[in-house]
Each structure stands twice: as C-alpha cells, then as structure tokens.
Amino acid sequence: MYVDVKTPLNLVFTARINGEIFEDDFKIALDKIQQKHPLLRVSIDDTTKKYPFFVEEKEMASIPIRIVERTSDEDWLLESEKEWYRIFEDNKKPMAQIVWVKGATISEILWVLPHCICDGTTGVTLMRELLALLDDVSLELNPYKDFDSVNDFLPTDFNFKKKKRKARFYLLIAKLFFLMQSKNSNTNQGKNYALHRKLDVTVSKKIVEKCKANGISVHALLCSAFMQAFKEIQGKKAKGKVISPVDVRHFIPEIKQDYIFAFAPTVELLLDKDNNDLLSNAKHIKKDLIQKIKKMQVRELLWMGENMHSVVNSMVSVLKSSRGSHDVTLSNMGKINIRGGYKNFTLETIFSPTVAFPWLNSNTLVTTTYNEQMDFTFMSNENFLSKEEAIKIKNKAIELFIS
Known part of the structure; x- marks a missing residue:
C-alpha cells in the first residue's frame, strides 16, 4: 500500500452533516486526535535503510484543513477524486488531510490518509472522534503506544526456526513467480x-x-x-x-x-x-x-x-x-457505528470510502x-x-x- 515515494494511494472517508461547525474547533479537535494516534505523527524514511519504515517526528505540524465552498450534493465526490492524487511528501507534516466542503447549513467532511497507515475501520474511528470533538472540544482522548514490530503480535510458542524456513521457501516461490511475470509492460494510463x-x-x-x-x-x-x-x-x-x-x-x-x-x-x-x-x-x-x-x-x-x-x-x-x-x-x-445526534449539528449520512x-x-x-x-x-x-x-x-x- 506504500508503493513508492512518488505514487499516491489514499483512502478518503466522507461524512455529511447538517448544522454549524467552526474552524477553530476543527483545529482543537484535530490536535487532540493527532496526540492520541502515533501514526499521525510519523513520516516515512525510505533512504536510511534498505526498506521504508515509519519514523516519529518530534516537531510534527498540525493536521491541515482545506476549505472548499459547497455548491452541490456531488462536490464531496469531486473533492474525493482530487485527493486521490495528494502526495504526503513533507516529513514535517502529518500523513493526514481534512477537506471541509463548507455550505450554509450542509457540509461534508473528508478524512484523507495514505492507505499504508490506515484501513476502513481507521476512517470510521477518526470520523467518530472528530465529530464528537467538534460537538464538545473539552473531551479528552486516551493516547496509546504504537507497536514496535510484528513480533509484538506473536504467541509465546512461535517457532522462529521453523517459520523462517517456511518464509524462505515462500520467498523463493515469490521470486520465481515475479521473475516469470516481469516481461508484461501493460500499465493503466486512463x-x-x-x-x-x-x-x-x-x-x-x-x-x-x-x-x-x-x-x-x-x-x-x-x-x-x-x-x-x-x-x-x-x-x-x-x-x-x-x-x-x-x-x-x-x-x-x-x-x-x-x-x-x-x-x-x-x-x-x-x-x-x-x-x-x-x-x-x-x-x-x-x-x-x-x-x-x-x-x-x-x-x-x-x-x-x-x-x-x-x-x-x-x-x-x-x-x-x-x-x-x-x-x-x-x-x-x-x-457504521457513529451516533447521529449532536448539540449543534446532525450526522446526515456516511459515504463509503473511495480509493x-x-x-x-x-x-x-x-x-x-x-x-x-x-x-x-x-x-x-x-x-x-x-x-x-x-x-x-x-x-x-x-x-x-x-x-
């Protein structure tokens, strides 16, 4: 899902609300969300080691907001398609973007994140937290420690010696398979x-x-x-x-x-x-x-x-x-488990993510x-x-x- 440093692959998750929200509340809410989730404070280092890896940035900027004037019910989809091509290349800026399609009473909020740090459940979580905080910025979120490696998930009886032999076998099969496939030059140009x-x-x-x-x-x-x-x-x-x-x-x-x-x-x-x-x-x-x-x-x-x-x-x-x-x-x-009623707005609907x-x-x-x-x-x-x-x-x- 990372692909490479020049290829965007973003997940866009959208909600439509009816009511009043404020830009200052957005900034407070997003700072709290960013402090909770470690992956909203990392960059990707693809030069120091042989393979790319996440690096926590001590002086990470806040999650930015792009505000767009709302003109129709289809604006969210047009903005979603634009965000597919966003490249998160500045190491001092988070791998996340908010797009606020702002109308007089109806607005759409779009979470945009690289697919290499998030899945669909992540989108639901972030939208739930953002709406709750926009409703009440005094809410507190509980930060958690990120996992160090896949070893954090392994059972105590995991047989590394046996599994490494299996991994080497599958790696050999994969190399042979990809070698046979490498001559195909078709790519999507549309x-x-x-x-x-x-x-x-x-x-x-x-x-x-x-x-x-x-x-x-x-x-x-x-x-x-x-x-x-x-x-x-x-x-x-x-x-x-x-x-x-x-x-x-x-x-x-x-x-x-x-x-x-x-x-x-x-x-x-x-x-x-x-x-x-x-x-x-x-x-x-x-x-x-x-x-x-x-x-x-x-x-x-x-x-x-x-x-x-x-x-x-x-x-x-x-x-x-x-x-x-x-x-x-x-x-x-x-x-989708997100409540619909808030003090100053209601969650009208959720749109399935685009990618x-x-x-x-x-x-x-x-x-x-x-x-x-x-x-x-x-x-x-x-x-x-x-x-x-x-x-x-x-x-x-x-x-x-x-x-």
Missing part, C-alpha cells in the same frame, strides 16, 4: 473514476430481510450479485472471483477498534460458473468464507510479510501490469450501511474498465441484489 449509489431505507431493509430469510449474509449476497453482474455484462471475460479484505482486529485483539492500523488479510471467493442462481451462489460463498476465515493464521501472515520486503518492488510491478484473476476487490464495512489503486486491475467496490441505508462506491480506471461498462455492471448488480 482516468480513475468513482461511481456512487445510496439505497433508501425501505430497499436496504428488504435486502437484510431477504438475507435472514435465506440464511445468507449480506456480504455473500453482495459478492454473488456483483460476480453475476460481471458475468452477464462481460461474458467470457469475467473471472468469477472476488477478493475480500477482512478487518485484522477480528484476529488480533491487541489491535483495538480505535487504533489506526493498515493490514487487511484477504480471502478469495469464487462464483460457481455453472450456476446462475443468485441465492445458491450466495450460500456457497458464505460457507466458503467462513471456512477460509477459520483457517487464517493472521499473526503468522503479518510476520511472514515482514520477510517479503525484497520482493515488494516486483510485486508492485506485477500489480501495475497484470489483469489479475479477479473481477473486483470488495470491501464490505457493514454498519484509486494504481494497479492495472483497479476494480474496487466499498459498501457501508448507516441509518439503515446501504451505500456503494465503485472505483476503477478507464484504461482497464470503461466507465460506461462499469455503470452497466453496477446497475445490474444492484438490480440482482434488490430483486
């Missing part, structure tokens, strides 16, 4: 874009009820619907596979819900290509997901990752030039639910998937999803 859709309460409830009645999860139905949509729109070009990130906090309780963290283990979920029944495929996906999550050794995955730094450049090169074996990366963040991956296959779907409304953002690149075709896929998937 324009990144984001599509957005929010379902109303009635439709969103209907989907949840359908899932309960059929013994499936909303996530499984989402995967089934979008893979089926790719199949119907793209035909033989469709892969019938979804990559789905999972919140690392489910596996490592030391990483608290309100900690900033950036590692997300993933699972691959497959569509039964000979079966066009949406619910049947959803049941299959749910079963497959449960089994794969049970088998996950996330602490070991973290440790193994630290032994793979020497192939990261090759990995990035392949991601930038390979069409991949999946249709879409689908991140379902579920219900522009620099990979050739940049198809990404993020979903959230807030106030019983499901929300979707679908991102890709014109060079890989035309916007017109993406609209067809999105519309077909939602049609299948809500039917």
